[in-house]
Amino acid sequence: MSAIPRSERETTSAFFETQQLPPDKRGVTFEALFYKQLQVVSTRIHETENLDQIMTEVSHDICRLFNADRLTLYAVSEDHSAIVSKVKTGLNTSKDLKLPISPQSLAGYVAWSRDMINVADVYDDEALRRLHPNLSFLKEVDRRSGYRTKQVLVMPILDGSELYGVLQVINNKSDQPFGELEIDGAHQLCKTLATAIRQRQEKVQVEARRRAGRYDGLVSSNVVTAAELDAAVAKAREEVRPVEHVLMADCRVRPAQIGPSLSRFFGVPYEPFSPTRMRVESLQGALKRDFVQEQGWIPLEETPDGLVVMCTDPEAVRSSRIVPQVFPRHAKFLYRVTTQTEFEETLAQLYGVDDGASVEEMLADMGSGGDDDDGEDSDSVNAAADNELVKFVNKVIVDAYNMKASDIHVEPMPGKGKTLIRFRVDGSLQPYIEVPSHFRQPLVTRLKIMCDLDISEKRKPQDGKIKFKKFGPLDIELRVATIPSAGGVEDVVMRILAAGEPLPLEKLGLTPINRERLEKTVSKPYGLFYVCGPTGSGKTTTLHSILKFLNTPDTKIWTAEDPVEITQKGLRQVQINKKAGIDFALVMRAFLRADPDIIMVGESRDKETVSMGVEASLTGHLVFSTLHTNSAPESVIRLLDMGMDPFNFADALLGILAQRLAKKLCDCKDAYFPESDEIKAFIAEYADDLRQSAAWRADYAGEARKLYEAWVKAHGEGGRLRYYRAVGCEKCNKTGYKGRIGLHELLVADDEIKKLIQERARVAELFVAAVASGMRTLKMDGMEKIMMGLTDLKQVRSVCIK
Helix, strand or coil: CCCCCHHHHHHHHHHHHHHCCCHHHCCHHHHHHHHHHHHHHHHHHHHCCCHHHHHHHHHHHHHHHCCEEEEEEEEECCCCCEEEEEEECCCCCCCCCEEECCCCCHHHHHHHHCCCEEECCCCCHHHHHHHCCCCCCCHHHHHHHCCCCCCEEEEEEEECCEEEEEEEEEEECCCCCCCHHHHHHHHHHHHHHHHHHHHHHHHHHHHHHHHHHHCHHHHHCCCCCHHHHHHHHHHHHHHCCCHHHHHHHHCCCCHHHHHHHHHHHHCCCECCCCCCCCCCHHHHCCCCHHHHHHHCEEEEEEECCEEEEEECCHHHHHHHCHHHHHCCCCCCEEEEECCHHHHHHHHHHHHCCCCCCCHHHHHHHCCCCCCCCCCCHHHHHHHHCCHHHHHHHHHHHHHHHHCCEEEEEEEECCCCCCEEEEEEECCEEEEEEEECHHHHHHHHHHHHHHCCCCCCCCCCCEEEEEEHHHCCCCCEEEEEEEEEECCCEEEEEEEEEECECCCCHHHCCCCHHHHHHHHHHHCCCCEEEEEECCCCCCHHHHHHHHHHHHCCCCCCEEEEECCCCECCCCEEEEECEHHHCECHHHHHHHHHCCCCCEEEECCCCCHHHHHHHHHHHHCCCEEEEEECCCCHHHHHHHHHHCCCCHHHHHHHEEEEEEEEEEEEECCCCEEECCCHHHHHHHHHHHHHHCCCCHHHHHCHHHHHHHHHHHHHHHHCECCECCEEECCCCCCCCCCCEEEEEEEEEEEECCHHHHHHHHCCCCHHHHHHHHHHCCCCCHHHHHHHHHHCCCCCHHHHHHHCCC
């Protein structure tokens, strides 16, 4: 309700004191105050949004204006056959009163005749019959409520000849018939009401037409009929629901059918919900969930053409000009329309389910209890099924996913010690929360239930998978391992396997020379190519990027993976299932009978799998696989030690890519120009692997100078070499690092390398030959990325052994 200024409040008090005077005592001052208050009431009516709000916020002021006890406002029904009361001031009823437009009731008569009536006593039947023979007062309302209606002033709400409703003022508190002043005031008030109601109705009709227009494409494409759409719009307006929700519920229309209609209406492309969409911290991380939900738009991704923005109403978002203010660095914006349902799904996907509670609050809501280590399994099962604990576990998983964690570690302490939950983010473990000891066993039991493990087995390690879509809002899988640890407790480690699409090769972080050599190597028609590195170094991501580069309509590609994490159209992918006896060797044999062009085997763990890979490559197939080795030259020796024939293996091998992931510098990084001593030490460390070449042995100083000049030309500024160092900000949690960058070591099997393999040369000899032929070691690649401003020396040293 709008506030009335103090001067007007004082005038109002004076007026209502004067209002209690008998009619013969009222004078010019009274009339002036009356019309002044009428103006205040009229202004407040125009400030309201709809008819309900008029009566909710202004009805008491109208009653006080007329010194009346009650009032009723009737609106004309949509079919113009009746009037319906919207609000009954003072009446204890939740039902609207619907009266026919006919002389059977006082309000109905006024609506029918378009004339005002002023009755001194509604129980005077003779007086009512003089107005119309059929006119009577509905005494039943008084009998039910115990209220006695007497004086009634009823006025039609007209705008020209158009009837919008009826205003009925009941019982003058002075127990006198309503006078000429009140009649004139009611007449003017009804004009104001008519204007206000007409404007509100026109606004609703325009909005309804606009809302209906969004879905005209459903009619033209024969998804719904025009009558069904009109009914859905009317129902949505009546129930204050989105039209889309009514269409989906009543007409079984899918979002995928609604999207093209919205696209046609707004003239922008349709953006559907994508289950593989990943959160981009630089975009969504800058916005709070409540802001995004209120504004109705979400930034999705940066493209060469501009920033892609998903929204439910592109016109409103574009006209508000808020997006350019939030992202001033972007010159172009690509607006995409989506359905309300898919917008909400995307919001939940990128921000998690908004349950309004932090993980600390959820722990507090779970209450306290005794330590149940020695309790029965049934007690643990009951506790694990508790609704609050279920929400807590889901919250932990969703938060881990949103924080881009690769693993969740549940680490219980024996006795009364707390259970620590940690997330591995960007390769480093960081604490998330500590859980009281009495939740230890129910928490582990809940996780076992989610991945169908034996909850009674606590002495042996177990492993399983959680398909989280069954339990929460994210379409992800978690690989779970339980390990009994000291003190009779069980640790749980969960690897998040977020399904996604492959990255293009240009986004892998390869240096230009490595990318050129890699594309040339994998474009051969047949051969064997390995990607090697420790667990979690991004081998699968790199392999799928290579397959995306090679994936064409005329190519048949089979993959065997454990698990299938990344999917892409055109690949035939097989999930390894050891329990069912489906391992890499078995699937590999099957692939050779399935007319493949390219085969990708998730991991070469044994002699049989490697042998079949060599055989397949020699018979005209391109074969890709991974190895757990430290460097590219070492991988060659590891494979030969498995029992490979050096001649066949040398013929088959195309190349080996070793890789690591180093922490990436956050945008808050600070550029600086190093001193000469730092540059000399940097060159010496870089050239450590080059010293064995003839050129460097002959003229170290000359080669070092040439290397420095090449670096300055490629990465320098003003003729000086520029480095970067970590700073720390809110975005990176004050660490100075956000995300990770790949470091690569690409060995290409040229004639010299093949000759050394056939001779079973030592690792050192392979290494010298590979560097001489252009291979950059992991450390050399990392040091080049230091000059590119992607990482720093500390991070490179931490992931490179040499």
